[in-house]
Amino acid sequence: MKNKQLVSMCIALALVGVVYLVGTEGNGEPQMIIGQEPLSDLPVEKIKSIQITSVNETSAILETLTLTRGKDAWIVGNGRDYPADTDRIERFVKEFTEMKVLRRVPASASQLGRIHLLDPAKGVTNTATQVTLLGDDAKAVYTLHLGKEISGPSDPSANTSVFGGGNFPDRRFVMINGNRETIAVVDQTFSNAKTTPSDWLNKDFFKIENPNSIAVTYAGTETTNSWKIAKEDVNGTEEWVLAGAKKGEKLDTTAAPTSPFSSPSFNDIADKQQAASLDANATKIEVGTSDGLQYMFTVSQKGADDDYTLKMDVNASFPEKRTPAADEKPEDKEQLDKDWDEAQAKLKAKLETENKFTKWSFQVGGYTVEPLLKKRGELLAKEDSGAIQPGGGSTTPLPPFKNLPPFQPNQGK
Numbered sequence: 321m322k323n324k325q326l327v328s329m330c331i332a333l334a335l336v337g338v339v340y341l342v343g344t345e346g347n348g349e350p351q352m353i354i355g356q357e358p359l360s361d362l363p364v365e366k367i368k369s370i371q372i373t374s375v376n377e378t379s380a381i382l383e384t385l386t387l388t389r390g391k392d393a394w395i396v397g398n399g400r401d402y403p404a405d406t407d408r409i410e411r412f413v414k415e416f417t418e419m420k421v422l423r424r425v426p427a428s429a430s431q432l433g434r435i436h437l438l439d440p441a442k443g444v445t446n447t448a449t450q451v452t453l454l455g456d457d458a459k460a461v462y463t464l465h466l467g468k469e470i471s472g473p474s475d476p477s478a479n480t481s482v483f484g485g486g487n488f489p490d491r492r493f494v495m496i497n498g499n500r501e502t503i504a505v506v507d508q509t510f511s512n513a514k515t516t517p518s519d520w521l522n523k524d525f526f527k528i529e530n531p532n533s534i535a536v537t538y539a540g541t542e543t544t545n546s547w548k549i550a551k552e553d554v555n556g557t558e559e560w561v562l563a564g565a566k567k568g569e570k571l572d573t574t575a576a577p578t579s580p581f582s583s584p585s586f587n588d589i590a591d592k593q594q595a596a597s598l599d600a601n602a603t604k605i606e607v608g609t610s611d612g613l614q615y616m617f618t619v620s621q622k623g624a625d626d627d628y629t630l631k632m633d634v635n636a637s638f639p640e641k642r643t644p645a646a647d648e649k650p651e652d653k654e655q656l657d658k659d660w661d662e663a664q665a666k667l668k669a670k671l672e673t674e675n676k677f678t679k680w681s682f683q684v685g686g687y688t689v690e691p692l693l694k695k696r697g698e699l700l701a702k703e704d705s706g707a708i709q710p711g712g713g714s715t716t717p718l719p720p721f722k723n724l725p726p727f728q729p730n731q732g733k
Contacts, residue, residue, distance in 0.1 A: 349497055352421045352504040358496070359462065362417045366455045370409070372515050374449040375440050382440060385515040396520045400589045402680060403522040412512045413453075416464065419506040422472075422491055427503050435493045436468035437503065448495070449513045467493030469509050518588040526632065526674040528581040528615060533608040535563075536692055539601045545695040549576055551610075562699060572701040577691040580607050581615070584688045587627060590681035594629045597621065598681065605692055611667055612638045619689055628689050631681040636671050638664060 350358035370387040386397035387404055394404035425435070432438050433446040440447040448465035455461045469489035492509050496502040512519075535548035548563040549571060560578055562571040597620040605617040613636045620629040642660040644653070 349499050349502050352424050352502050354421050354423065357418060357420055358502075359416050359419065362413075362453075363455070363461065364413055364417065367413065367453050367461060368456060369454045369458070370413075371452040371454065372449065372513055373440050373452075374513075374515050375444055375447050376515075380444050383515040385517060385520065387520060393522075396517050398517045399591065400517055400521070402589050404520050405522045408512060408520060412510070415508045415510055415512075416451075416453075416462075419494070419508040421504045422507055423505045425493065425503045425505060427500055429500070432500075434468075435503075437465050437493055437495050439465075439498075449510075451510075451513055463497050465495040465498070466510050466513055467495065470505070521589065523585065525584050525586060526581070526615075526634070526677055527583065528607055528609065528613075530610045531578070531580055531607050532610045533606075534577065534580055534692070535604075535606045536694070537604040537606075539603065545697070547694075547696040547699055549578070549699070550608075570701040571699055575694070576699050577694065580605075580692055581688070584684065586630075586682040586684045586688070588683040590629045590683050594620075594623070594683060595631070595681040597623070597629050598631055603693065605689075612636050613667070613671065619693070622686070623683075625683075627683045627685060629681055630684045630689065631678075633678050634671065634674050636667070638667060 352358055368389050371384055372387075373382065373384040375381070376383050387409060388395045388397060394406050394409050396402050396404045427435060427437070433443075436446050436448055438447045440450050448467050450463065450465055452463045453461045469492045471487035471489050472491060473487075489509055491505050491507055494502075494504060494506050514520075533548070533550040535546075537543075537546045549560050550563060551558050552561045554561065560571060560573050560576055562569065565571070598618045601621065603619045605615075605619060607615040607617075609615075613634060616633040618631045622628055642657060644656075648656065
């Protein structure tokens, strides 16, 4: 009986060993079997941070990007400490779990440069992009070296070089944990494996809706170019009006930026030097909305990279209860109260979300701020003595026709 139990135990242990060898190289490394996904069992939920290291092709400087899983979201490090694009990170990690081995490559140490798998910390050219997936206590779960991107053969049945065909890259050399025995060509290019921090930022931003007042205040010698416009009731119609308009001045509503920050975007988080440009010479922009939100912006002069540094603040003054309309029917009160409560809840959620942006200064392009950076004179309607007037023709009469020859019909020959 004991002998049978011993035999059964040996068989079980042997099976466990077989299973282990199928999934690993026998030394703990994933086995690179053609057609299989060597990292399909990657414990994604245990990854606490990601480091991407590569040599900058322009400056030849070694750069490292750090992404850290926070309590509520992933965070981009590198001096930014800003929420990351979680969808991008999840797609990036998923590429590792789903990558399939297309071909194993028994490469020697002298061949690593040819397939761009040299350690980026030890070289400048032909180096890999290193991706380190770290778990608890900052211990590496896997370190992957991403090498040269190559294209597959035009003819799938063709026996082409392991170093690629001539089409658009659709596969890449990889090596796991620095072990040359794991070098293979896989069906992913990992195009998102970049060390540029701005590529990984969550680009969601604020958005101003229903503006009813806009004020731009310039500093220093530019103070006289400051202006303010607001919506006012003009003969029963709500119109944009220039505040402090002098006699004969009228707002050109086609020139006025009456939809400020309707779809703003930012390029990056400002560093300390850029944030310091928000000094006494910065321009102030204030925008109020009919919903009770009040936005305040400080905008720098245009930088050398054509970006502006922008810092925002936002607050609100919401009514405590709804004011019924004069002609409101009693039977409509319940529904109107419900709609008003829902609208107020959305506004308060919007305020809470947009208040989070006040912690940082942003680098924004001209598209976001330049429509507002107009001088007061640019907003004034111009008098055009020759303009066609509605219903009245031109204000300047046309000269009379003189000494015109009589009309002669075309005579055929």
